[in-house]
Amino acid sequence: MNTKQKNILTAVILITIAVTIYVFAVIRAVSQ
Amino acid sequence: MIIRAELFEPGMQFVNPQFFNSMTTMHALVMVFGAVMPAFVGLANWMIPMMIGAPDMALPRMNNMSFWLLVAGVLLLASTLFMEGGAPASGWTLYPPLVLQTGKALPFAIFSVHLLGISSIMGAINIIATIFNMRAPGMTLMKMPMFVWTWLITAFLLIAIMPVFAGAVTMLLTDKFFNTSFFDAAGGGDPVLYQHIFWFFGHPEVYVMILPTFGVASTIIPVFARKPLFGYSSMVYATASIAFLSFIVWAHHMFTVGMPIAGELYFMYATMLIAIPTGVKVFNWTATMWKGSMTFETPMLFSIAFVVLFTMGGFTGLMMSVAPVDFQYHDTYFIVAHFHYTLVPASVFILMAAGYFWLPKWTGHMYDERIGRLHFWLSVVSVNILFFPQHFLGLAGMPRRIPDYAVQFADWNMISSIGGFIFGASQLLFLYIVIDTIKGGTGEKVTDEVWEDAAKHSLEWTLPSPPPYHSFTTPPTVIPTEHI
Numbered sequence: 001m002n003t004k005q006k007n008i009l010t011a012v013i014l015i016t017i018a019v020t021i022y023v024f025a026v027i028r029a030v031s032q
Numbered sequence: 033m034i035i036r037a038e039l040f041e042p043g044m045q046f047v048n049p050q051f052f053n054s055m056t057t058m059h060a061l062v063m064v065f066g067a068v069m070p071a072f073v074g075l076a077n078w079m080i081p082m083m084i085g086a087p088d089m090a091l092p093r094m095n096n097m098s099f100w101l102l103v104a105g106v107l108l109l110a111s112t113l114f115m116e117g118g119a120p121a122s123g124w125t126l127y128p129p130l131v132l133q134t135g136k137a138l139p140f141a142i143f144s145v146h147l148l149g150i151s152s153i154m155g156a157i158n159i160i161a162t163i164f165n166m167r168a169p170g171m172t173l174m175k176m177p178m179f180v181w182t183w184l185i186t187a188f189l190l191i192a193i194m195p196v197f198a199g200a201v202t203m204l205l206t207d208k209f210f211n212t213s214f215f216d217a218a219g220g221g222d223p224v225l226y227q228h229i230f231w232f233f234g235h236p237e238v239y240v241m242i243l244p245t246f247g248v249a250s251t252i253i254p255v256f257a258r259k260p261l262f263g264y265s266s267m268v269y270a271t272a273s274i275a276f277l278s279f280i281v282w283a284h285h286m287f288t289v290g291m292p293i294a295g296e297l298y299f300m301y302a303t304m305l306i307a308i309p310t311g312v313k314v315f316n317w318t319a320t321m322w323k324g325s326m327t328f329e330t331p332m333l334f335s336i337a338f339v340v341l342f343t344m345g346g347f348t349g350l351m352m353s354v355a356p357v358d359f360q361y362h363d364t365y366f367i368v369a370h371f372h373y374t375l376v377p378a379s380v381f382i383l384m385a386a387g388y389f390w391l392p393k394w395t396g397h398m399y400d401e402r403i404g405r406l407h408f409w410l411s412v413v414s415v416n417i418l419f420f421p422q423h424f425l426g427l428a429g430m431p432r433r434i435p436d437y438a439v440q441f442a443d444w445n446m447i448s449s450i451g452g453f454i455f456g457a458s459q460l461l462f463l464y465i466v467i468d469t470i471k472g473g474t475g476e477k478v479t480d481e482v483w484e485d486a487a488k489h490s491l492e493w494t495l496p497s498p499p500p501y502h503s504f505t506t507p508p509t510v511i512p513t514e515h516i
Contacts, residue, residue: 003165007090010161014191018153022195029203029214029225 035059036418036452038435039445052435053121058113060124064241065148066106068375071383072244073098073155076183079390080159082492083177085168085511087502090161098154105147112137112144123433125230126201128215128223132208139209142201149194156187156194163187168491168507174268175511177490178261181268182247185275189236189243192279197233200226224289231282239278242374243271245342245382246313249335252389253317254514255486256332257324263316264516270309270316277306287358296355303353307346314343329483330404334385337412338378345373348423363433366426372419381411384462391466392482396498397473399465407465410458417451488514 001009034055038045047055077095081088089095112119117135120126126145131138163184167176176184204226206212213219215226246267254261261267283291283299291299317339326332348370352358361367384407392398421444426432430441437445478497480487487493491508 003090006165007161010164011091011094011157014157014160015153018191018195021192022199025196025199025229026203029199029229 033452033456036449039437040449041446042437042439042442044436047435049435050118050121053123053433054113054119056433057120057123058109061109062106063375064124064237065145065152066102066109068241068379068383069152070102072183072186072241073152075179075248075383075386076155076159076244078394079492080162080180080183081166082495082499082503083180083490084163084166084171085491085504085508086162086166087505089158090166091158094154095158098151098158101147101151101154105144105151108140108144108147112141115140125227125234126204127230128204128207128226131204139205142205145201146198149198152190153194156190159183159187160191168504168511170511174265175513175516177247178250178264178267179244179247182243182250182271185271186240186243189240189275189278193233193236193240196229197237200229200233203229224286227286227289228283231285232279234285235282236275236278238371238374239274241379243275245338245379246271248382248386248389249317249338251490252331252335252385253320255389255483255489256329256335257321257326258485259320259324260514260516261316262319262322263312266312267316270312273309274306277302277309281306284353284355284358287355288362300353300355304350307350310346314339314346329388330399330401330408331385331389333405333408334381334388337408338381338385341373341377341381341412341415345370345378348373361426363431364426365422365430365432368432369419369422369426372422376419377412377415384411387462387466389483390492391469392473392478393492393495393497393499395470395473396478397469398476398478399469399473403461403465407458407461410461411455414451414454414458418448418455419451421445421448421451485514488512
């Protein structure tokens with residue numbers, strides 16, 4: 001895997017984490 | 033300036049109360065999201081590739097989008113000032129139900145927060161990708177300069193917290209326009225829930241502004257003390273500890289909402305724990321200077337002022353962490369004094385220190401040291417005239433976010449305003465110095481290293497001044513280790 005592919009993979013993983021946190025925060029508030 | 037002019041003396045002078053509250057709200061949002069954070073992201077974008085021996089940042093298109101979303105977000109936020117009903121006037125916390133009374137500006141303000149959040153997340157992703165994937169051979173994690181370390185940790189903080197804030201303001205939006213009741217007691221919701229969500233974001237957010245500050249101070253102080261940074265690895269672990277603790281102390285901002293006593297105690301003790309890694313850092317900076325061959329150029333002067341004045345802000349924070357005592361301080365000018373000490377003579381001073389430190393590297397010209405020192409002394413004296421009296425006002429009971437006050441608070445408010453005007457005017461000197469240095473400064477061409485033996489501390493000083501467009505097109509062969 002070259003550096004460019006590693007960079008894109010890192011970005012995809014981090015974006016997934018950010019979106020998951022966003023969805024989790026709203027779902028937790030809905031369930032309160 | 034409008035805020036301090038209005039508070040110069042009791043009574044209403046220049047603006048109406050609604051506009052005054054809009055000013056405090058916009059001041060905070062613009063300083064947090066439009067000034068301090070972008071300034072540190074800018075430093076990260078410029079310095080991290082040079083410090084780790086990379087040619088440039090990892091994801092240029094994402095970086096570009098991050099920057100232009102920031103511009104769009106700040107302009108959208110500023111535009112709310114001209115909308116029917118005025119800009120939001122609920123403070124930067126945007127607490128419901130007050131914020132839901134905002135006029136036409138509310139959806140625009142919320143959208144601007146979303147844009148600024150997306151911009152921050154994209155910037156953070158880029159920083160993490162650059163540090164993880166583009167370090168020069170031999171630049172192991174525990175050889176990275178502290179500025180790079182602090183930004184790596186800050187970037188993870190940003191990715192963890194910005195979506196939470198985005199979630200909170202989205203719920204405000206649906207409460208206002210789509211008949212939900214997340215924060216509306218009449219519909220079964222709870223406004224205190226918003227406070228919990230906001231501060232789960234808000235407390236780490238203040239560390240987003242202070243951790244890179246620590247990183248720059250840890251970079252500058254060893255160069256002018258001519259010694260390695262004392263306790264490099266303890267600095268790294270202290271930074272990580274502060275970041276971890278920032279997630280488990282949020283409710284110390286809301287001791288007065290009526291929490292169970294066990295909650296108050298937990299958040300009180302957890303908050304006090306932060307003093308330990310922060311104390312480690314202050315000790316390390318002091319020990320770095322101890323018996324060093326110190327010189328006092330402008331970047332070092334600002335850094336020393338940071339260590340002293342940030343410690344004062346830290347101590348008042350420790351005072352407020354004591355829950356029963358916080359009932360007295362809550363929502364008073366004591367809080368305003370506390371966080372301004374941790375943000376202005378800390379983050380803002382260190383941003384200016386960074387400017388003086390790297391300006392010769394960026395431009396190839398030396399700034400005028402005489403005017404730099406004048407700028408420092410005017411700033412350090414006036415910032416204390418501005419914020420120190422606010423401790424007295426807060427302890428005497430003056431509430432924050434009010435345009436008018438009882439006559440007993442008049443004297444210290446007048447002194448504070450005078451300090452504010454001098455501090456504001458002094459910053460014009462910095463603007464002058466930056467422009468003057470770009471145009472040629474003292475006329476003295478600086479060396480690659482600029483400061484004595486700086487290249488032993490970090491890689492950027494091995495590049496020409498100014499550095500080439502792409503910094504390290506071939507990886508460096510020698511990794512500096514003086515900083516560890």
